[in-house]
Amino acid sequence: KILILDFGSQYTQLIGRRIREMNVYCEIHPYNHFPAIDQTVKGVILSGSPYSVHQPDALIPDLEKIEGHVPVLGICYGAQYLCYSQKGKVEASETREYGRAMLNVGFSQSPLFEGISERTQVWMSHGDTITLLPDHFECIASTDTVKNAAFKIKNEPTYGIQFHPEVYHTTEGSQLLKNFVVNICQCQQNWTPESFITTTINELKAKLGNDKVVLGLSGGVDSTVAGVLMHHAIGSNLTCIFVNNGLLRKNEFENVLEQYKHMQLNVIGVDASDRFLNDLKGISDPEKKRKIIGRDFIEVFNAEAKKLTDVQWLGQGTIYPDVIESVSVNGPSATIKSHHNVGGLPKEMHLKVVEPLRLLFKDEVRRVGSALGISQKLLGRHPFPGPGLGVRILGEVTSERVRILQDADAIFIDSLIESGLYDSIWQAGTILLPVKSVGVMGDERTYENTVALRAVHSTDGMTADWVHLPYDFLAKVSNDIINKVRGVNRVVYDISSKPPATIEWE
Numbered sequence: 001k002i003l004i005l006d007f008g009s010q011y012t013q014l015i016g017r018r019i020r021e022m023n024v025y026c027e028i029h030p031y032n033h034f035p036a037i038d039q040t041v042k043g044v045i046l047s048g049s050p051y052s053v054h055q056p057d058a059l060i061p062d063l064e065k066i067e068g069h070v071p072v073l074g075i076c077y078g079a080q081y082l083c084y085s086q087k088g089k090v091e092a093s094e095t096r097e098y099g100r101a102m103l104n105v106g107f108s109q110s111p112l113f114e115g116i117s118e119r120t121q122v123w124m125s126h127g128d129t130i131t132l133l134p135d136h137f138e139c140i141a142s143t144d145t146v147k148n149a150a151f152k153i154k155n156e157p158t159y160g161i162q163f164h165p166e167v168y169h170t171t172e173g174s175q176l177l178k179n180f181v182v183n184i185c186q187c188q189q190n191w192t193p194e195s196f197i198t199t200t201i202n203e204l205k206a207k208l209g210n211d212k213v214v215l216g217l218s219g220g221v222d223s224t225v226a227g228v229l230m231h232h233a234i235g236s237n238l239t240c241i242f243v244n245n246g247l248l249r250k251n252e253f254e255n256v257l258e259q260y261k262h263m264q265l266n267v268i269g270v271d272a273s274d275r276f277l278n279d280l281k282g283i284s285d286p287e288k289k290r291k292i293i294g295r296d297f298i299e300v301f302n303a304e305a306k307k308l309t310d311v312q313w314l315g316q317g318t319i320y321p322d323v324i325e326s327v328s329v330n331g332p333s334a335t336i337k338s339h340h341n342v343g344g345l346p347k348e349m350h351l352k353v354v355e356p357l358r359l360l361f362k363d364e365v366r367r368v369g370s371a372l373g374i375s376q377k378l379l380g381r382h383p384f385p386g387p388g389l390g391v392r393i394l395g396e397v398t399s400e401r402v403r404i405l406q407d408a409d410a411i412f413i414d415s416l417i418e419s420g421l422y423d424s425i426w427q428a429g430t431i432l433l434p435v436k437s438v439g440v441m442g443d444e445r446t447y448e449n450t451v452a453l454r455a456v457h458s459t460d461g462m463t464a465d466w467v468h469l470p471y472d473f474l475a476k477v478s479n480d481i482i483n484k485v486r487g488v489n490r491v492v493y494d495i496s497s498k499p500p501a502t503i504e505w506e
C-alpha cells in the first residue's frame with residue numbers, strides 16, 4: 001500500500017482517489033500520526049498544505065523511518081519541506097504561481113516522467129517556491145518561471161514536485177502518479193472491486209462467525225451496499241431495519257422496500273411517520289428539528305432492534321471520508337448543521353460496530369455495488385439527507401406540508417430523469433418555503449405556497465455549484481408543479497453555490 005501523509009491540503013483526498021483509481025490501495029493519515037512503516041508500505045506521498053515552511057507553526061513531519069527507506073513523493077508543500085529541511089532555499093515567489101503552467105521534462109531521464117510529453121500542462125498552486133536545491137538534489141523538470149519544478153534526491157528514491165498531479169488540470173498527472181506508484185514503488189494493481197468483495201466477505205465471516213447483526217438501511221447507496229455485502233457473508237444472520245420517518249420522498253418507503261425484497265435482504269420496514277410528525281409539531285427551529293428527528297430515529301431503531309434476540313453487532317455504512325482524520329487548519333470547525341447519522345446508536349445499544357465499507361471512497365462504493373449486482377438505478381441515486389424532507393420544509397413540518405413537498409419534488413425529479421439530466425447532476429431536490437404569495441388561477445385570486453428547486457454539481461458535498469438547468473426545462477417543471485400540486489402557486493430556482501450557501505436550506 002501507499003501511505004499519504006496529510007498536511008491539510010484541500011486536495012489530499014483527491015490524491016487518494018487517483019491512486020485507488022489505478023487499483024492500488026492507499027491510506028490517508030495525518031502528517032504527525034501514521035502507522036509504522038512495515039513491509040506492506042511500498043511508498044509514501046507527502047501532501048500539499050496551506051502552510052508555508054517559514055511559518056512558525058509550520059507542520060513538521062518525522063521522516064526518519066521513511067526517507068531513504070521507501071520511495072517518497074513530496075507534492076507542493078511536501079516537496080518544499082523536503083528541500084527546506086535539507087538546507088535548500090524556499091522563498092516567497094515573486095509572482096504568484098497559481099494555475100496552468102507548461103512543464104518541460106524533455107531533458108529528464110527520470111522514471112517519474114516516463115511516457116509523459118516533453119512539454120506537458122501542470123497545475124500550480126503555491127505562494128512559495130524552491131529557489132535553491134541542496135547539492136545532493138538534482139532538478140528533473142522546470143517550467144518557464146519555476147526552475148526547480150521537480151527534483152530527485154540523488155542516491156535515494158525521493159522525489160519532489162511543486163505542482164499538483166492529482167488535479168484534473170494537470171493533464172498527465174495520473175500517468176505521473178502511476179509512474180511513482182507502480183514503477184517506482186512497485187505496487188501491484190490488484191485492489192479491484194472484486195478483490196475487495198472477496199477479501200471483505202472472508203474477513204466478515206471470520207470476524208462475525210455465527211453472530212447476529214442488525215443494520216439500518218436508508219435506501220441510499222452506502223447502507224444498501226453494506227447490507228448486500230454483509231448478506232453475502234452471513235446470510236440470514238443479518239437483519240436490516242428501514243425506518244419510515246414520514247419525511248421520505250413520495251412513495252419512497254414502499255418502493256425501496258420492494259427493491260430490497262428483490263435483493264433477498266431480510267428487511268423489517270417500520271412505519272413511524274406518526275411519531276416523528278407528532279414530535280415535530282409546533283417546532284420550526286432548524287437545529288431543534290434536526291435533533292428531534294435524530295433522537296426519534298435512534299429510539300425507533302433501538303426499540304425494533306431490541307425485539308431481535310441475540311444481536312451482538314450493529315452494521316453501519318460508514319465510508320472512508322468519514323473515517324479519515326483530516327488535518328484541519330482552522331482548528332475544530334464550527335457546527336454549521338448537526339448532521340443526523342447513526343453515530344449515537346452503538347452507545348445506546350451496547351453493540352459492537354462492524355463497518356465493511358470504512359475503507360472505500362464513494363465512487364468505490366458504487367463500483368463495489370455494481371460488482372455485487374445492485375441495480376444502476378439504485379447506485380446512481382442522488383444523496384438524500386438523513387432528516388429527509390424535515391430539513392426541506394422550512395418552518396413547521398405538518399403532514400399537509402409533507403404532502404405538498406412530496407408531490408412537487410416527485411414532479412421535479414421525474415422530469416430530470418425523463419429529460420436525461422438526472423445522472424449528470426450530483427444532487428437535486430425541492431424545498432417548501434414558509435412564504436405565501438398572491439397569484440391568479442383562472443379568474444380566482446390565490447394565496448398559496450412557494451417551492452424552490454435546487455440542483456447542484458459537486459464531488460463530495462463540501463463545495464457545490466448550482467446547475468444551469470435549461471430555461472425550457474425549468475418552465476415546464478414550474479408549469480407542471482403549479483398546475484398539479486394543490487397548494488403551490490409559485491416556483492423559484494435556487495442559484496446559490498456552496499459556499500457561501502449550503503446545499504440544504506436548513
Ligand code: XMP
Nearest residue numbers: 338339340383384385386387461502503504
Ligand atoms: P449541506 O446542506 O451541509 O449538505 O451543504 C451537504 C450534503 O450533506 C447532506 N446532508 C445530510 N446528510 N444527514 C445526512 O446524512 C444530515 O443530517 C444531512 N444534512 C445535510 C446534504 O443533502 C448534502 O448532500
